[in-house]
Amino acid sequence: MRPRPRAGLLTHPVRLVVLGFAVTVAATTLFLLLPVATTPGRTTSPLVAVFTATGAASGALAVVDTGTHWTTFGEVVIAAAVQLGGLGFMTSASLLGLLVSRRLGMRIRLLAAAETQSFGLGEVRRVVRAVALVTFTVEAVIAAVLFLRLWLTYDRSPARAAYESVFHSITAFNNAGHSLYGDNLVGFAADPVIILTVAGGVILGGLGFPVLFELRHELRTPRYWSLHTRVTLLGYGILTVAGTIAVAATEWRNAATLGEHGVGDKLLAAFFASTTARTAGFNSIDYADADASTLVVTDVLMFIGGGSASTAGGIKITTFMILFFAILAEARGDETVDAFGRQVSPAALRQALAVALLGVALIVVATLCLLSVSHHTLDQVLFEVTSAFGTVGLSTGITAELPAFAQCVLIVLMFIGRTGPIAVASALALRERRRLYRLPEERPIVG
Amino acid sequence: MRPRPRAGLLTHPVRLVVLGFAVTVAATTLFLLLPVATTPGRTTSPLVAVFTATGAASGALAVVDTGTHWTTFGEVVIAAAVQLGGLGFMTSASLLGLLVSRRLGMRIRLLAAAETQSFGLGEVRRVVRAVALVTFTVEAVIAAVLFLRLWLTYDRSPARAAYESVFHSITAFNNAGHSLYGDNLVGFAADPVIILTVAGGVILGGLGFPVLFELRHELRTPRYWSLHTRVTLLGYGILTVAGTIAVAATEWRNAATLGEHGVGDKLLAAFFASTTARTAGFNSIDYADADASTLVVTDVLMFIGGGSASTAGGIKITTFMILFFAILAEARGDETVDAFGRQVSPAALRQALAVALLGVALIVVATLCLLSVSHHTLDQVLFEVTSAFGTVGLSTGITAELPAFAQCVLIVLMFIGRTGPIAVASALALRERRRLYRLPEERPIVG
Ligand SMILES: [K+]
Ligand SMILES: [K+]
Secondary structure: OOOOOOOOOHHHHHHHHHHHHHHHHHHHHHHHOOOOEOOOOOOHHHHHHHHHHHHHHOOOOOOOOOHHEEEEEHHHHHHHHHHHHHHHHHHHHHHHHHHHHHHHHHHHHHHHHHOOOOOHHHHHHHHHHHHHHHHHOOOOHHHHHHHHHHHHOOOOOOOHHHHHHHHHHHHHHHHOOOOOOOOOOOHHHHHHHHHHHHHHHHHHHHHHHHHHHHHHHHHHOOOOHHHHHHHHHHHHHHHHHHHHHHHHHHOOOOOOOOOOOOOHHHHHHHHHHHHHHOOOOOOOOOOOOOOOOHHHHHHHHHHHOOOOOOOOOOOOHHHHHHHHHHHHHHHHHOOOOEEEEEEOOOHHHHHHHHHHHHHHHHHHHHHHHHHHOOOOHHHHHHHHHHHHHOOOOOOOOOHHHHHHHHHHHHHHHHHHHHHHHHHHHHHHHHHOOOOOOOOOOOOOOOO | OOOOOOOOOOOHHHHHHHHHHHHHHHHHHHHHHHHHHHHOOOOHHHHHHHHHHHHHHHOOOOOHHHHHHHHHHHHHHHEEEHHHHHHHHHHHHHHHHHHHHHHHHHHHHHHHHHHOOOOOHHHHHHHHHHHHHHHHHHHHHHHHHHHHEEEEEEEEOHHHHHHHHHHHEEEEEEEEOOOOOOOOOHHHHHOOHHHHHHHHHHHHHOOOHHHHHHHHHHHOOHHHHHHHHEEEEHHHHHHHHHHHHHHHHHOOOOOOOOOOOOHHHHHHHHHHHHHHHOOOOOOOOOOOOOHHHHHHHHHHHHHHOOOOOOOOOOOOOHHHHHHHHHHHHHHHOOOOOOOEEEEEEEEHHHHHHHHHHHHHHHHHHHHHHHHHHOOOOHHHHHHHHHHOOOOOOOOOOOHOOOHHHHHHHHHHHHHHHHHHHHHHHHHHHHHHOOOOOOEEOOOOOOO
């Protein structure tokens, strides 16, 4: 048989994203399996190593307590995996986005066709350098603030304060949510310096490199911002405010979470919960004690996630906002989906639809898998599954108790959650083709 | 202020569907509040009367046991509400579908413009007559089979057998799921004659009048079938088979539901559960004992529902299938959504998207409402909410225990679930307008 002329669903540049992630996970797994990584007296099964590596590289769930199960060597491996996973993903997703927009530009500017199929090495290098610059700058600022606070207010030794602040600045900017503390950030719930600094890192990481790049160059000239940046910022703002209000409302009187706090601390914790659900996975409240409504609100936030080509997961803010604008357009009776004086490309709408629906389908199937092998309730299972798909890392605490099969499902979910949305959207975009004929149109009754 | 020149979201013919339904509910409520409707020794609060009336007219949930709470007079009122609700909805939805397709046809055939804004009375009468004919024919056949079975096998008196068979033939064809038996149809779970007859009525009612009409006239010439009929039949088949397999798989060993049955009875009960979840609401297994996975599978089936302009609820099979074909088209890299050698109208795709996403949003909001006022678990609440939205009537048994606010939410959901999808889709379709300009196109990164 001859090879088919058209490429498979995973076209070449997309495969790079998936492969890069797989290699990071594999290398991290091997390092974590070294005896020196595990605290004496504990053992690390291959499943735990794979789970932790996937969770770290995608910035999602952990299956053992980071601070007690792993040695400092193990913790450094995890931080390195988080950092590499974040850098690698931001870089490859940015390059992919660039490639897609060029390939599509090709349709319009056919003259440049020769340049559009691949990047020059210099171009790749420039993107990698810019991503690294942004990453390390933000992380350095966050680490500095955390260091001063931990050293001066919490009486850590300078060395310990430096170690903890670097670790948490990496997991914050990379939206990975791993913490050295057994209760994550619950102990700092009422410290606005720590909480707002971490939230700042989470937000900057979660906006995505294309947005950060544009803000860096055109911060004072919003009229030049691209549709992508405007939609992402608007969506981020709406979701943060709505999430804060919703979490505050559902937990206001819950004595195990916000109930005992004053109004300011309640709002701070609710704001942090809303921010971190998309999709950093730090927690300053204990989700095992949270109300079922809070879990559902958080599920929605985790599913939507952060910006494209960011360290956050989920179907992405643009995907959600495009669907939102599509409904607005329908309500107005418009044929086109418009936002900020621009028409959203119909192809982008169709891809948003595909990404969102495939995400829903995946979550339903995974939820059924977990429900059938565990005795946990739907709210717990759905939370865990959405957290894995959104590479969030929040948990009601059931991860470690789940049977091996369920943990494998979560690993697969984290893998797909990290690489899936961008891979699916880009693969679809790169495969677009014009047909020379159209079938006769017919209209089924809807609704 | 001057009235706005454009009609509101609820344009005139759409308002008719909503109003007709509201009038049916109001009249039924008044009849149920008559003392003669309630069994001596019991009382009927206004909330119970409104709930029961909405549930009956939309073919959805009941809040009290039909057989014991109501007198025979009350039962007849309920059966009448079911019948009127079904007839009225099938008629008005069919007329609306016809109106929409004409109005859209107007774009193409401008010559007939004068005729497209409204129907002649003769045309309305013809549709009403056809709907009534189909309804009463199917119900008569079902009632006859049930009568013979109940009389000959279950030793009912002829009068009682006639009464029960007519009642259940009405609730079956109208997908209303109300039963005179305290355990619904659990007592008949292993009787294929009763179960398959009721299922037959449910399926015929659930396909929708446009499909039934076409099948009646062109049963032997499938090549003339419209896209609507093909998509509905394919979707109905896929969902029935997939639902049967899923329910059988999740309940196979559950001693409280299928576990004690033989293989044949297991498959029969799973098939019935799959059929009735879309959206008839009879049950031959007790959902209070069902596995959480079964509830989730049933949620999905209830959300999708039956055919357009049918007695079933949900977002409708065509809505679901159009989105399904859209994903297939994306995976193939096509710009258009094709099915059965036809291109699905882009407007239909956008409306399907709007109906599905608004449905999801509504269910999330309602679930949060119920979770915040009740102590039931997410799987129970989600099941109840989806059942109300899909006007199904299945319940894990918590309806009666819910606080008044939650019951009001369910009433609103049943109302919206019944009238919403067709109203939204038609209102959107009737409001379509062409703009004389297009904004410059821009493409955000998706995924
Ligand atoms: K993440
Ligand atoms: K129904």
